[in-house]
Amino acid sequence: MQRTALALLVLSGIVNYIDRATLAVANQLIRHDLRVSIAQMGFLLSAFLVSYAIAQLPVGALVDRIGARWLLTLGLSLWSVAQGIGGMVTSFSQFVAARALLGIGESPQFPTGARVVRDWFDVRDRGVATGVFNCSSTLGNAIGVPLLTVLMLAFGWRWMFVIMSGAGLVVALLWFALYRSPHDLVMTSEEPAYRTDGDGPGRPAPLTFAIWRQLFALRSTWGMILGNFGCVYVVWIYATWLPAYLEIERHMSIRSTGFFSAIPFLCGTAGALLGGFVVDALVRRGMKPMASRSIPAAVCLFGTAVCTVGAAYANTNTLAIVLISASVFLLYVTTTCAWALATVGFPANCTASIGSIQNFGGYLGGALAPALTGLLVQASGSFVVALVVGGAIATASGAAYLLLVREAS
Secondary structure (H helix, E strand, O other): OHHHHHHHHHHHHHHHHHHHHHHHHOHHHHHHHHOOOHHHHHHHHHHHHHHHHHHHHHHHHHHHHHOHHHHHHHHHHHHHHHHHHHOOOOOHHHHHHHHHHHHHHHOOHHHHHHHHHHHHOOHHHHHHHHHHHHHHHHHHHHHHHHHHHHHHHHHOHHHHHHHHHHHHHHHHHHHHHHOOOHHHOOOOOHHHHHHHOOOOOOOOOOOOHHHHHHHHHOHHHHHHHHHHHHHHHHHHHHHHHHHHHHHHOOOOOHHHHHHHOHHHHHHHHHHHHHHHHHHHHHHHOOOOHHHHHHHHHHHHHHHHHHHHHHHHOOOOHHHHHHHHHHHHHHHHHHHHHHHHHOOOOOOHHHHHHHHHHHHHHHHHHHHHHHHHHHHHHHHHOOOHHHHHHHHHHHHHHHHHHHHHOOOOO
16 A cells, blocks of 8 residues: 555646646747736736645645545546636636636645655655655656647647646546555554554544644744745746746747756656655654754755856856756755655644645745746846745745754653
8 A cells, every 4th residue: 555655646746747837838828829928927827826825724634634535536636627627718817717726626635645654654764755755746847848848739738738637537536446544454463553653652633623723833833834935936936937937038949948847857856755765864863853854954945045046147058957957956855855844743633734734835935936936027037036036035944944843842
């Protein structure tokens, strides 16, 4: 079940991120067909992120209460329908509504991953497991940009949306058919002991609103919210604007953009996996679980800031791609550390809840990034100011991880 669960989480996560990327890949064509400005496109890109961020608060508690199998099945089905609707819209306002529905549908994906890792893996193995399911986000972007470019050029942007809708519905059926929670299966006496080692004695009580609300009284919760804000902000600069940046700022063709946009996210896949190995190695060497996650996250965000600002002033396309790739690599080490934080230091019945609260903070940053980037590019005529702002936000969020996240007393 460990292998099955992680394989399905990677598959669904890849579809999740390919679906998010459809609008970024078709940016220029959709702007032309629907007659939207570059600033309006920024707000359209943010529509998904706003609804996704808001949905994070209830969805984590629902995963903890109802279970990963049902919530992810419902989420996959809803976001796939929304993706299909996106291929049929005829106006800017209709597209905003479709993207908002996509955000609600996609919201259970990563809280479910945190819940599954907590349910099926020992604390010493959760870093690598988190890195495996988290790498789906970068694999989705790396696969998605060239794949979607091919589909768009072959069938048009509308059929590109519809084809991805069908793929998501297939994955929903697979998840529902194959995944089971621990209480659904018969296990040996050793298996429950392995799964719960380090989580405290006894089976955790069901999550209540009072327990959920108390999470906001913890300083570490706010450190995770603020830390993830900057991480996801910079991720979504690249996830939503990288193809347009390469076309507008670097004067690349659409075909070249499809190839070069994949490189940073392949590097991000390596970062997501490496982050999991780093976390588990630090725990096995005696570092406390929370510190093994928060300190690498802070260091990587500081490195992200340097690389992002460097990319803003790079004088060649090659140097810009190298620095963006380094930035995305470090960002995905950080995201693995962030999701691994959700699996330690908090009660087991709050795993998806704390993960989704943290992700709520992250996607407030994610929702701000496309719109603010679009406004800054339109006002300044280049991406330089937008990238420098991203570097400053990453620095502040690294400080939040370093100063606020602490071991439970």
